[in-house]
Amino acid sequence: DSGVTQTPKHLITATGQRVTLRCSPRSGDLSVYWYQQSLDQGLQFLIHYYNGEERAKGNILERFSAQQFPDLHSELNLSSLELGDSALYFCASNQDGLSTDTQYFGPGTRLTVL
Amino acid sequence: GIQVEQSPPDLILQEGANSTLRCNFSDSVNNLQWFHQNPWGQLINLFYIPSGTKQNGRLSATTVATERYSLLYISSSQTTDSGVYFCAVELYFNKFYFGSGTKLNVKP
Numbered sequence: 001d002s003g004v005t006q007t008p009k010h011l012i013t014a015t016g017q018r019v020t021l022r023c024s025p026r027s028g029d030l031s032v033y034w035y036q037q038s039l040d041q042g043l044q045f046l047i048h049y050y051n052g053e054e055r056a057k058g059n060i061l062e063r064f065s066a067q068q069f070p071d072l073h074s075e076l077n078l079s080s081l082e083l084g085d086s087a088l089y090f091c092a093s094n095q096d097g098l099s100t101d102t103q104y105f106g107p108g109t110r111l112t113v114l
Numbered sequence: 115g116i117q118v119e120q121s122p123p124d125l126i127l128q129e130g131a132n133s134t135l136r137c138n139f140s141d142s143v144n145n146l147q148w149f150h151q152n153p154w155g156q157l158i159n160l161f162y163i164p165s166g167t168k169q170n171g172r173l174s175a176t177t178v179a180t181e182r183y184s185l186l187y188i189s190s191s192q193t194t195d196s197g198v199y200f201c202a203v204e205l206y207f208n209k210f211y212f213g214s215g216t217k218l219n220v221k222p
Contacts, residue, residue, distance in 0.1 A: 002156075033208075042212060042214050042215070043200060043202075043212040043215075044212065045202075045209060045210040045211070045212070048208045048209075055207070055208055056206070056207055056208040056209045057209075058209055058210065088155065090157060092157070092159075097208070098208075099144065099145040099147070099162060099204045099207075099208055099210075100145065100162050102159045102162075103159045104159070105156065105157040105158065105159070107155070107156065108155060
């Protein structure tokens, strides 16, 4: 158990809908990363937050947004969902937000868009 | 954009054998990391290794930044080593690009 929790574990929804994925980092970690893993695109870095502020942005679509709250949990919002958004979404956390600091991954949320 | 290529794509080993996984990248990078995803999907960050060599138990990694490649060595492989190994390069601050992975199957 990495100490990072993600909810829900599974999510099935329809095209055009909006969903929110939640991530709670390990106790003491200030930094949260979001990743998408799909059959088509493989693993992709989406976005990084440190202590509530966005620090780096990867291949995140405009239909997707994220935020990190004062209690350090983070949410990834996906809207106007398309079939191609079906994927595993992981979050990871570390203490310092540096790439030299080990990232600890949650178990992922599997999103299926029908 | 930067290209990150991993080889081989698939590898089957007998338990106890050694293996070398390779990651080539097309541009200078700030950092390089290796990850393992077990057959149940859990991701683990193995190493950050922008250059030089690091060891962690039966795993070691070497990055030759000037030649733009990194190697992950697995010695005396065990069935628990099975899964997919990803390398990821950091081009800009905390902006990671992943390879497509090497799928390892260690047979008892």
